[in-house]
Amino acid sequence: MTQPVPDVLAPARLGPVTLRNRTIKSATYEGLSKDNLVTDRLIDFHVRHARGGVGMTTVAYCAVAPDGRTDRKQILWTDAALPGLRDLTEAVHAEGAAVSAQIGHAGPVANPKANEAPALAPGRHFHATTQSFTKAATRADLRRVVDGHAHAAGMAIEAGFDAVEVHLGHNYLASSFLSPKLNHRDDEYGGSLENRARLSRDIARAVRDRVGDRIAIIAKMNMDDGVPGGFWLDEAGQVAQWLEADGTVDALEMTAGSSLLNPMYLFKGDAPLREFAALFPQPMKTGVKVFGRWKLRSYPYRDLYLLEHARQIRAAVKLPMILLGGVTDKAGMDTAMAEGFQFVAMARALLREPDLINRIQAEPATKSLCIHCNKCMTEIYAGTRCVLANQAS
Numbered sequence: 001m002t003q004p005v006p007d008v009l010a011p012a013r014l015g016p017v018t019l020r021n022r023t024i025k026s027a028t029y030e031g032l033s034k035d036n037l038v039t040d041r042l043i044d045f046h047v048r049h050a051r052g053g054v055g056m057t058t059v060a061y062c063a064v065a066p067d068g069r070t071d072r073k074q075i076l077w078t079d080a081a082l083p084g085l086r087d088l089t090e091a092v093h094a095e096g097a098a099v100s101a102q103i104g105h106a107g108p109v110a111n112p113k114a115n116e117a118p119a120l121a122p123g124r125h126f127h128a129t130t131q132s133f134t135k136a137a138t139r140a141d142l143r144r145v146v147d148g149h150a151h152a153a154g155m156a157i158e159a160g161f162d163a164v165e166v167h168l169g170h171n172y173l174a175s176s177f178l179s180p181k182l183n184h185r186d187d188e189y190g191g192s193l194e195n196r197a198r199l200s201r202d203i204a205r206a207v208r209d210r211v212g213d214r215i216a217i218i219a220k221m222n223m224d225d226g227v228p229g230g231f232w233l234d235e236a237g238q239v240a241q242w243l244e245a246d247g248t249v250d251a252l253e254m255t256a257g258s259s260l261l262n263p264m265y266l267f268k269g270d271a272p273l274r275e276f277a278a279l280f281p282q283p284m285k286t287g288v289k290v291f292g293r294w295k296l297r298s299y300p301y302r303d304l305y306l307l308e309h310a311r312q313i314r315a316a317v318k319l320p321m322i323l324l325g326g327v328t329d330k331a332g333m334d335t336a337m338a339e340g341f342q343f344v345a346m347a348r349a350l351l352r353e354p355d356l357i358n359r360i361q362a363e364p365a366t367k368s369l370c371i372h373c374n375k376c377m378t379e380i381y382a383g384t385r386c387v388l389a390n391q392a393s
């Protein structure tokens with residue numbers, strides 16, 4: 001029997017929580033925390049999105065350990081952070097939206113200089129991006145990271161979050177272990193897919209054990225690293241099936257690429273090379289200008305650009321799924337629903353217009369004003385914003 005196609009703008013259950021509609025503001029690192037704590041500007045950012053009509057907004061990347069930060073000021077799950085996090089969740093709830101916290105360890109994408117600690121990775125290798133060697137994670141490191149996720153999820157409940165989103169993508173630590181390109185270990189964490197998936201599954205299990213069904217658990221996972229020899233779709237389908245069998249996640253959100261191996265594969269569209277170069281001191285600035293075109297290879301943008309791949313994961317599992325990547329209008333949302341996805345997640349279109357969902361509610365033919373210039377990406381350490389938008393609105 002075929003299921004009726006859900007209305008993307010009507011309320012829906014995500015694990016134990018009910019969202020007012022099926023749209024989710026996906027994590028866009030805000031760069032608005034200070035000293036690892038919430039600020040009023042971070043609260044305002046999420047209130048703006050909540051007021052704009054999304055079912056749930058996502059507080060981007062809150063590291064589960066100091067050495068897992070990509071930015072020194074990033075939120076850490078400490079007692080000191082709790083009051084600010086509570087203010088944030090209360091402010092979002094007051095606008096009728098739910099709120100999720102993205103938790104993870106950046107692994108080889110972490111910033112070793114800012115963290116004053118080496119970046120953890122499956123093995124020791126030199127990373128041009130950070131100009132340093134990674135540290136091969138020991139079993140004790142991995143235990144600490146798994147426990148850190150459980151601790152973060154427990155604190156997310158205390159802080160009033162409705163969901164946690166476990167970061168298993170973008171070649172952050174868990175994703176770097178999944179990747180055959182990055183993981184050359186010969187212990188129980190390397191080699192076979194079962195071994196490479198061990199860390200991701202352990203993390204999800206530890207989070208489930210800690211939260212039970214009090215809040216929803218989402219896993220954001222790569223389908224494809226975007227490089228030859230990387231993690232790939234058929235493996236992602238198997239890992240999705242394992243996560244489903246483990247009963248550790250309530251929904252899957254599939255992504256692709258990474259800032260480490262192939263940044264623009266994640267986003268598609270223009271590579272804002274000049275703006276990126278401006279973020280670096282010399283001689284890196286010139287290096288980025290000269291070699292950046294190779295590293296920041298651009299890919300043509302089109303709406304729903306991850307659908308063809310995500311559809312294959314959709315066919316492999318019964319778990320609820322969130323379609324991500326180039327969702328910008330009601331037509332795209334309806335396609336996602338018709339393809340069997342239960343939710344849609346949106347990043348750039350909502351940075352451009354935080355009230356886009358309200359506008360689509362009022363006029364379903366509304367088109368997004370985002371042009372995928374990707375210049376928002378170059379703003380993430382200064383306070384993420386669309387360079388085209390009037391922030392006062």
Ligand SMILES: Cc1cc2nc3c(=O)[nH]c(=O)nc-3n(C[C@H](O)[C@H](O)[C@H](O)COP(=O)(O)O)c2cc1C
Nearest residue numbers: 026027028029060061325326327346347348376377
């Ligand atoms: C400025 C910016 C910051 C982002 N920060 C994060 C992040 O912290 N964590 C994450 O998982 N994805 C991050 N992303 C990726 C988005 O969540 C999303 O996967 C991607 O932009 C594709 O969705 P879209 O086509 O709707 O923009 C970021 C994207 C942008 C544009």
